[in-house]
Amino acid sequence: MTAAPFNDWIKAVQAQVEDALDAFLPPAASVPGKLHEAMRYTALGGGKRVRPLLVHASGALFGADARAVARAAAAVEMIHVYSLVHDDMPCMDDDELRRGKPTVHVAYDEATALLVGDALQAQAFQVLAEADTVPPARQVAMLRLLAQAAGSGGMCGGQAIDLDSVGLALEREELERMHRLKTGPLLRASVLLGALCGKDLEPRELDALDAYAKAVGLAFQVVDDVLDATADSATLGKTAGKDAADNKPTYVSILGLESSRALAEQLRREAHEALAPFGEQALRLRELADLIVRRKA
Numbered sequence: 001m002t003a004a005p006f007n008d009w010i011k012a013v014q015a016q017v018e019d020a021l022d023a024f025l026p027p028a029a030s031v032p033g034k035l036h037e038a039m040r041y042t043a044l045g046g047g048k049r050v051r052p053l054l055v056h057a058s059g060a061l062f063g064a065d066a067r068a069v070a071r072a073a074a075a076v077e078m079i080h081v082y083s084l085v086h087d088d089m090p091c092m093d094d095d096e097l098r099r100g101k102p103t104v105h106v107a108y109d110e111a112t113a114l115l116v117g118d119a120l121q122a123q124a125f126q127v128l129a130e131a132d133t134v135p136p137a138r139q140v141a142m143l144r145l146l147a148q149a150a151g152s153g154g155m156c157g158g159q160a161i162d163l164d165s166v167g168l169a170l171e172r173e174e175l176e177r178m179h180r181l182k183t184g185p186l187l188r189a190s191v192l193l194g195a196l197c198g199k200d201l202e203p204r205e206l207d208a209l210d211a212y213a214k215a216v217g218l219a220f221q222v223v224d225d226v227l228d229a230t231a232d233s234a235t236l237g238k239t240a241g242k243d244a245a246d247n248k249p250t251y252v253s254i255l256g257l258e259s260s261r262a263l264a265e266q267l268r269r270e271a272h273e274a275l276a277p278f279g280e281q282a283l284r285l286r287e288l289a290d291l292i293v294r295r296k297a
Helices: 006-024 033-043 050-061 066-087 110-129 136-150 155-164 172-182 184-196 203-230 251-255 257-274 276-294
Strands: none
Touching (some): 006 066, 050 276, 066 110, 066 184, 136 184, 155 172, 203 276
């Protein structure tokens, strides 16, 4: 059977993710209404949904149960959105624009933004813990994977290093270490959670997916740095040029623009090579690697 065109598949998955988030988030009318309204404001109706797309693509590769995939994709996106809400706050990156609309602390207030992030993180684990179509032992492994990706050994640790690195002249290896924590673990979790919705992974399968996730995770950040230096705020849906204005070390500031673009392309090829054991069945994951590197926002 011929696969649907990639853009049609993306739109279909994004619609499924929107429906799942709508279903798994508390209703805005339920108490506390302001908090629930703000959670829905930031989580619904925006974003590229790259992480849920990875969950769905990996799930399809391993014949995963659709209900489990929907929960895993929603959980990963809730963790991602919570991190954006907190990153945008005045105590961190102090940004006023996200996904083309005012950030939560601007649209509501700082206290609400803090609670939105806290509540979305908790909601993510509740949603994944209720995936009753996955065997219990594998479900625990999935919960552990998401917790490790989000914590001090992953996303939060990377953000801490990022904040401590403002104004410093990092070496490329130090910058890469930061992003392997900040961006990489949640993208890796997305790939592995989708697969684990389908089966217990063999060592060779895990190694291949790890290599793929490592390449796309780093490529994602390299391209982010390129776009921050070259695109405008309207295109990005967030404030452009902010890394340079805040004196943050980036791949562009260390390598230069063209070398950064070349690195992203090299990482795209590495992602493709990692998927070779899966053959044509990994088409969507390959297409997502292309999307991550060649996106314009």
